[in-house]
Amino acid sequence: MRATVHPARTADDLPRMPAPAITNALTIDVEDYFQVSALAPYIARSGWDAQACRVERNVERILQMLARHGVRATFFTLGWIAERYPPLVRSIVAQGHELASHGHAHERASELDRAAFRQDVERAKKLLEDLGGREVRGYRAPSFSIGRANLWALDVLAETGHRYSSSIYPIAHDHYGMPDAPRFAHRVAEGLIEIPATTVRLGGRNLPAGGGGYFRLLPYAASRWLIRRVNAVDAQSAVFYFHPWEIDPAQPRVPGTDAKTRFRHYVNLGRTEGRLERLLGDFRWGRMDEIFLAAPALSSPATAVLPASRPRRADPQTS
Numbered sequence: 001m002r003a004t005v006h007p008a009r010t011a012d013d014l015p016r017m018p019a020p021a022i023t024n025a026l027t028i029d030v031e032d033y034f035q036v037s038a039l040a041p042y043i044a045r046s047g048w049d050a051q052a053c054r055v056e057r058n059v060e061r062i063l064q065m066l067a068r069h070g071v072r073a074t075f076f077t078l079g080w081i082a083e084r085y086p087p088l089v090r091s092i093v094a095q096g097h098e099l100a101s102h103g104h105a106h107e108r109a110s111e112l113d114r115a116a117f118r119q120d121v122e123r124a125k126k127l128l129e130d131l132g133g134r135e136v137r138g139y140r141a142p143s144f145s146i147g148r149a150n151l152w153a154l155d156v157l158a159e160t161g162h163r164y165s166s167s168i169y170p171i172a173h174d175h176y177g178m179p180d181a182p183r184f185a186h187r188v189a190e191g192l193i194e195i196p197a198t199t200v201r202l203g204g205r206n207l208p209a210g211g212g213g214y215f216r217l218l219p220y221a222a223s224r225w226l227i228r229r230v231n232a233v234d235a236q237s238a239v240f241y242f243h244p245w246e247i248d249p250a251q252p253r254v255p256g257t258d259a260k261t262r263f264r265h266y267v268n269l270g271r272t273e274g275r276l277e278r279l280l281g282d283f284r285w286g287r288m289d290e291i292f293l294a295a296p297a298l299s300s301p302a303t304a305v306l307p308a309s310r311p312r313r314a315d316p317q318t319s
C-alpha cells in the first residue's frame with residue numbers, strides 16, 4: 001500500500017552511507033490489544049478482565065525474536081499486566097532485558113491530576129520491582145501523554161525515583177504530541193531525563209520516526225531511511241517502539257470502532273513481525289538505560305539539548 005507522505009522516495013539520498021556505529025534503543029510497550037487508548041471508548045477498564053488476553057504469547061514471540069538477533073531491549077510494562085502475568089515479567093528480566101514502567105492502568109497522564117498520576121506510577125513501579133527484583137528506572141506515559149499542559153508529571157516521575165521518561169513525542173498528532181519539545185534526550189527535572197520518541201526534521205516539521213502505527217503504515221524502506229537519517233545526520237540514537245499486539249493479526253476485533261480507529265489499529269498487522277525482523281538486522285539495538293543512563297552521567301548525548309525553559313504549572317487542576 002502507498003502512503004501519501006512518502007519519505008522512501010528520497011531514501012536513495014543516503015544509499016552508500018555506512019550504518020554508523022550507533023546503538024538505537026528498542027522499546028516495547030507491554031499492554032494487550034484491548035488496553036490501547038484509542039479503543040478505550042469501546043472497552044471499559046472494568047471489562048478488561050473479561051477479554052481474551054494474548055499478551056503472554058505475543059511477548060514470548062518477541063523474546064524469541066530478540067534472542068535470535070542477540071538484541072536486548074527495554075520493556076515498558078503495564079502494572080496491570082505484570083500483576084496478572086508474573087512469569088512474563090520474570091522472563092523479560094531473566095533474558096537480560098530492561099524492565100521499565102508503562103504505568104499501572106494505562107490512563108493517559110493528561111487525564112489524571114497530580115495525586116492520581118503519582119498513585120498510578122508508584123503502584124506500577126513497586127509492583128514491577130517486586131516481581132522483577134530490579135530497580136525500575138524508566139517510565140513511558142500511555143500514548144505519550146506528557147506535553148505542554150502537564151509537564152508537572154515529569155516532576156512527579158523524578159520524585160518517585162524514576163531516572164528517565166520517554167513520554168513526550170515532539171510531533172503534532174491529534175491524540176498527543178508536543179511539536180516544539182526538544183527532539184533528543186535532555187534533562188527535565190533533578191535526576192530525570194526525557195528521552196523522546198524519535199523524529200526526523202524535514203521541511204521545518206518533525207516527522208514521526210519512532211515506530212508504532214507509522215511503522216505499520218509506511219513501507220519498511222521509509223522507516224529504515226528515517227532511522228538511518230537520525231543516526232547519520234543527527235548522530236543520535238533512535239528510540240523505536242512497538243506493541244505486542246502489533247505482531248498479532250489474529251487478535252479479536254473490537255466491535256463498534258469507527259473507521260479511523262479501525263484503520264490505525266489493524267493496518268498491516270500481518271506485516272509487522274517480518275518488518276521487525278528486518279529492522280533488527282539492519283541496525284544495532286540496545287536497552288534504554290544502557291544507552292542513555294551510562295556513566296558519566298548524562299554526558300553525550302543527553303546534554304545535547306538542555307532544558308527548554310518550561311512553565312511551572314504546579315497545580316494541574318487549575319490549568
Ligand SMILES: [Zn+2]
Pocket residue numbers: 029031036102106141142143
Ligand atoms: Zn500504551
